[in-house]
Amino acid sequence: MDTETVLSTLRDFIRSEFKIPETDSEFCDDVHLFDYGYIDSFGAIRLIAYIEKAYNIKISESDLAIHPLNTIQEISGFVIRRKKGEI
């Protein structure tokens, strides 16, 4: 599992699921998905469910408290480290 594949998969899912147009120049891997309004609380539930299913991992309450998961970059880093058993 390489970083670029995870980034690309997450990017595609978020763009498609939350209807972000290709013309949105601010949407990138480092943008804060919640502050910039791409995803709200109910969207976050859908995103977590997708990540858990797609990568066969669990994201717990304490994960959300400890790890910042606000950008595609941060989520990707979390997924890779969790799959490697580092966290």
Added chain:
Amino acid sequence: MPKLSIPLGDVDHDLLSQLEYAMTFVSEDITSYVIDEKNKTIEAEISGESSRESVVRKISELIERYSKREFGMLEGIHFDQRRDLPPIDAWSGMLERRWVTSIGAGHVVLRGPAALLQDLIDAKVRKVFAAFFKAELELYPSTIMCSTLDRCNHFTSFPEHIDFVSHLKQDLDVLNAFSAECREKGWSPDLHHDRMGEHEFAVSPSTCYHAYEGMEGWRLEPPGRCITAILHCHRYEGANHRTLSRLRAFTMREVVWIGAPRYVIESRAQAEELLIQWAKDWELSCTFETANDMFFTQDYAIKASFQRQQQAKKELRLMIPSDNQSISVFSSNFHAMTFGKAFDIKIGERQATSGCIAWGLERWVYAIISQFGFDPQAWPTKLREEYEDHRSRVAS
């Protein structure tokens, strides 16, 4: 009266105060209730045996609501300034001095030093915050269209505290009968039965909704705009109305930002620094902490825990030494694009984001008198100086 006892289940200790607050809206068949923390139960009395099943179901549903926590209930104290202060019964003292008169549940008249103190707090907000952010003054009506509240998702978050506004039907017979019965027997709520029109409006539960509806369809220049407004707001609180800490009719001053995310986020952070400096200057016994709204719907856990996880709401809580509790007097809120989307407000090509900070002015008065007493000469130095300066300005 019949009694019932329901286990609290998995509700966290920290959420018990929110559960207790919400209990007042569960059923009008509940005549009294108390949360027994030791035995982890809710003990309630009900008006009759016939309502037992329905009340048990409703309380259980509420407990279930507060047991969930999709994103965890993140806690965070961003500023903490505790002082050892003697307990003062501010409410009784203000009543005795006629600084406050209760004129119905959750309605008060303030006068004398209490009124002056509230005026000082509002003046300080305008002087410190509105000036710093070059906020434009806006003036709003006290009522708001229900359709606007709907678009703000207010009904799906806080249906319990809306004070709807109505009027008698436009019908000569109705008007004549109402007037005649008032003349004969005096007014009573029964006279409204079947005589009221549609509820198109409600008393505004918050100041900033008018800001967004007033900007519908606007295209903003970067980075956005800042507004300040004050409004007399209403929130029905059932049996929770008490002192000045939970009024049905209260005064809310707000500073609102609408524009680019960075502008809103950075402005909010600057405002929080100004607020903490204010708390230091006035030597307030307080905490500034992560918070959540008291969403009164089934999706409470999702909304509240996400709000906490994103630090979308923070509150300044002032201690009430006589109660050994604190009350929220200020909130700092980030809405992301909720209102930009609802009212098609854009900055550049994308929907505007918004944030606001809000002061509940009567609560400030109550907390300050609870902490420092009734003699302004005995108040902390900067508070006393600003109060005296404000008093002389108002007098002249």
